[in-house]
Amino acid sequence: MGTEAGRTGTEQQAMRVAIDAARSVASALPNPRVGCVLLTPAGEQLAVGLHRGAGTPHAEVDALQQAGDAARGATAVVTLEPCAHTGRTGPCAEALLEAGVARVVLAQTDPNPEATGGADRLRAAGVEVESGLLADEAAELNVEWTFALTHGRPFVTWKYAATMDGLSAAPDGSSKWITSAEARRDVQLFRAGADAIMAGTGAVLADDPRLTVRDADDLPLPYDRQPLRVVVGETHIPSYYRVFDRVAPTLLVQSREPDEVLAKMVENGVRHVWLEGGPRLAGAFWNAGLVDRVIGYIAPAMLGSGRAALEGEAATLADLRPIDLHDVARIGPDIRIIGTPGRAPREEMP
Structure with missing residues (x-):
């Protein structure tokens, strides 16, 4: 590939291509999203592979199948360490070795x-392995999976409007x-980025929701699966x-x-739970410190009376919990707020 600086720049560019390829998949859960780019010894791009979900070829194998015999002597630039175990598919480390x-x-x-x-298997077989290139950007692909x-439990995103x-x-429940x-x-x-959508029995009885990803054919990304629907509560x-x-x-x-609900999720292989309705169930998870991300949609309107979005246990302002904001955006006439619950009480303002 020429000089060390040139090689590093070429591989960094290839890693960005691999990250973009992985990002093009809405979700591969319960597996991670992974992208792989194969480069010739001269630094030319041979193939771009990606993992599309459980049971489909892993990104490395996808790229190797495209490259064929040209993969011998190539460099594989991959967003996640090649696996070393046999699941629904074979180990990617062995596939890379067999391809040369x-x-x-x-x-x-x-x-x-x-x-x-x-990585250790590849090194033991004489393959040169380098790790950590654009590690933070690649980690963002699979925050919930990681x-x-x-x-040892699913990542919980709570959404409310x-x-x-x-x-x-409203006061009548609508x-x-x-x-x-x-x-x-x-x-x-x-x-579409979650593998389970959860609601309480009260919300299901009140709204009769589908709890599915709708209009999937119109989503600006590949999508051909439905998350597990989880209904929590003892009401029939x-x-x-x-x-x-x-x-x-x-x-x-x-x-x-x-904790019991999430244990059931683990038994069903769930990695990322989308908690949507109602305020009592959301309050239970909030009070237990088991909400990992909050996504709120705020409408430019007032009700004046009705039911709050969250039924928590706060008694005084000392119980106020901060939200670390990551994004604020206008979606149509509404405002979308994305944040992470703080783990410590807000300090008293002077």
């Missing part, structure tokens, strides 16, 4: 204890629709409710203990 790849540049090491070890593996005075339902069609479409994009829901249709599988969890 001479060098592997990876961004994020694999946090999955069942799959890690690919969290689930390192914490409310008026400017913080109400998510809540459709507080926010605009643009906001509701935006929600579909986020739902009639079988004719839409949450029991054949569009997606549904799991009933007869508990309001967040």
Whole structure:
């Protein structure tokens, strides 16, 4: 590839291509999103591979299949350490060795204890391996997946919609629709990135929601799967409710203990839970410190009375919890706020 500086620049550019390829997939959960670029010894791009979901070829294999015999002596630039285990597909480290790849540049090491070890296997076989290139950018591809593996529970995103005075339902319980069609479409994009959508029995009985990703054919990204629907609570829901249709599988969890609910998710292989309705269930997770991200849609409207978006346990202003904001955007007429719950009480202002 010429000079060391030239090689580094070429591989960095290839890693950005690999990251973009992985990002083009809405979700590969319960697997990670991964991209791979194969380069010739001269630094020319041979192939771009990506992983599209469980049971499909991993990114390295996808790229190798495109390159064929030309992969011998190539450099594989991959966003995640090649796996070393056999699951639904074979180990990527072995596939790279069999193809004759001479060098592997990876961004994020694999946090999955069942799959890690690919880099060591490659090095032991004489392949040059370099790790850490654009590691932070690559890690952003799979924040929820990595969290689930390192914490032993799914990542929880709580979404709510409310008026400017913080109400998510009118006094009669009606809540459709507080926010605009643009906001509701935006929600579909986020739902597509989760592998479970969760609501309480009260919200299901009140709104009869589908709890699915809708208008998937119109989403500006490839999408051909539905998340698991999870309904939490002990109240009976009639079988004719839409949450029991054949569009997606549904799991009933007869508990309001967040730890028990998440344990059931783990049993079902869930990595990222989209918590959407209602305020009591959201409050239980909030009070337990089990909300990892908040996405709020605020409509430019007032109700004056009704039901709050969250039923928490705060008694005084000392219980106020801060939100670390990551993004504020206008979606149609509404405002979308994305943040992370703070883990410490807000300091008293002077």
